[in-house]
Structures are given as structure tokens and as C-alpha cells.
Amino acid sequence: MKKNTQNQEFNNILVDENSVASFIFTAYETGVLEVQFTINNPKGFHNSEEAKNDMNGLMEAALQASKDKLSTYIATEN
Incomplete structure (x- = not known):
């Protein structure tokens, strides 16, 4: 099993x-991506352009x- x-x-x-x-993400070698984004302080987050820009940058990453x-993944032959 691989x-x-x-x-x-x-x-x-x-x-x-x-x-x-x-912001938590897990990228698997198959290209599958899991993301968990939690806003702990809604007022602080939504009132800050910097926070929104940080979130966008993290999502891009x-x-x-x-x-x-995915670009380096090689599927096993069965």
C-alpha cells in the first residue's frame, strides 16, 4: 500500500x-487539499483590510x- x-x-x-x-491547510501528494478557516474575532477580521489580504495570500499558497x-504525483499501476 502506498x-x-x-x-x-x-x-x-x-x-x-x-x-x-x-488558517490551516493540508496538501496531499495527490493534489487533494483540505482547508480550515476560522474567524475568531469577526469584528477585528472584517474591519481589517490587512487581515483579509493575509487570508487571500494564505489561500493562494x-x-x-x-x-x-499534483504536478509531481505519479500514480501507481494496479
């Missing part, structure tokens, strides 16, 4: 040194990680 290796990354989105959201994994 194992499906993964990369996992956890990030806090900070505004004025306070965590307003967290997650999608790129998935794309990179």
Missing part, C-alpha cells in the same frame, strides 16, 4: 498582535501547494 504523504501548515492572522483568524503536489 502512503499519501502530506504537508500541513497552520497560520494565525493577526491584527495589532491579536489573533483574529486561523494553499492552492499552489496543491498544484505543486
Whole structure:
């Protein structure tokens, strides 16, 4: 059985040194991507352009990680 290796990354989105959201993603070698995005402080998150930009950057990084994994994946023959 071939194992499906993964990369996992956890990030806090900070505004004025306070965590307003967290972004966790796992990219598997098959290109499968799991993302969990949690807003801990809705008012702080939605009132901050920087926080929204950070979240967009993290999502782009997650999608790129998935794309990179898929580009190097070699399926096993059965």
C-alpha cells in the first residue's frame, strides 16, 4: 500500500498582535487539499483590510501547494 504523504501548515492572522483568524491547510501528494478557516474575532477580521489580504495570500499558497503536489504525483499501476 502506498502512503499519501502530506504537508500541513497552520497560520494565525493577526491584527495589532491579536489573533483574529486561523488558517490551516493540508496538501496531499495527490493534489487533494483540505482547508480550515476560522474567524475568531469577526469584528477585528472584517474591519481589517490587512487581515483579509493575509487570508487571500494564505489561500493562494494553499492552492499552489496543491498544484505543486499534483504536478509531481505519479500514480501507481494496479
